[in-house]
Amino acid sequence: MNILTPPVSPPRDGRIVILTGAGISKESGLETFRDAGGIWSKVRLEDVATPEAFARDPERCHAFYNMRRARHGAADIQPNAAHHALVKLEAQWPGEVLVVTQNVDTLHDRAGSKNLIHMHGTYNQARCNRCEHVIPNTGDLSTSDVCTACGEAGGMRPNVVWFGEMPMEMARIYDALSDCALFLSIGTSGNVYPAAGFVAVVRKHAAAHTAELNLEPSAGATLFAEAHYGPATETVPAYVEGLLQSL
DSSP states (O other): OOOOOOSSOOOTTOOEEEEEOTHHHHTTTOOOSSSTTSGGGTSOHHHHSSHHHHHHOHHHHHHHHHHHHHHHTSTTOOOOHHHHHHHHHHHHOSSOEEEEEOOOSOHHHHHTOOSEEETTEEEEEEEETTTOOEEEOOSOOOTTOBOTTTOOBSOEEEEEOOTTSOOTTHHHHHHHHTTOSEEEEESOOSOSTTGGGHHHHHHTSTTOEEEEEESSOOTTGGGOSEEEESOHHHHHHHHHHHHHHTO
16 A cells, blocks of 8 residues: 655644545545536435425425435445545544535445534434424335424425535534544545635644545645545555555
8 A cells, every 4th residue: 555644743642633525435436516417416405405395395305315325325325445444543542533515415424433523414314394303214105104203294304504504413424523633635636615715724724634545636736735535445445554654
């Protein structure tokens, strides 16, 4: 394996914050959203991924997410070397390692990441649109589902963040960004806010180092102090080995 040694290694007890996007799961067989031929080139997000779309046509939204959930749960969809490398980093780095993922799949969880924030929610949960009650869910959803908390039917939806909604755990994320020694952005387009603005938050802190690991330069590539381009299953394990060797 090639080893990518960061030009600036964080202190041993320094916090590492890692943002991941669809690119880290692409090599596990999941489609990205914004690439050429990605999901949003086939389905209008306005039709399936907004609160207004759910209010207008909940069955269409359910059909889309039922299809995505089934694909995510297929036997051939497994965590890849990039996911496993981040688990290794979390286990062996002396300081805190926090993974903040924009992905609604559970590949980080299945690989073994523990300190993990799903800022856009996950496919494997459902939430009541009326009382906000959240339950585990791996099967299909429909308008006939009844909330086990409030007893109302028709309001159960995927517990994912739709366009126009606030991502989850933002206060915790910004606290970590304001006090990290290293910020890594992996497999993300740099087009979706607020995640695309995380690097700018980190850059306000002179001691923090920033690096982009991506298949190609993101929209915010020039904001990073360091960049490595190639498949996530190659760049991420190599970068992690470089960090661990710096110990």
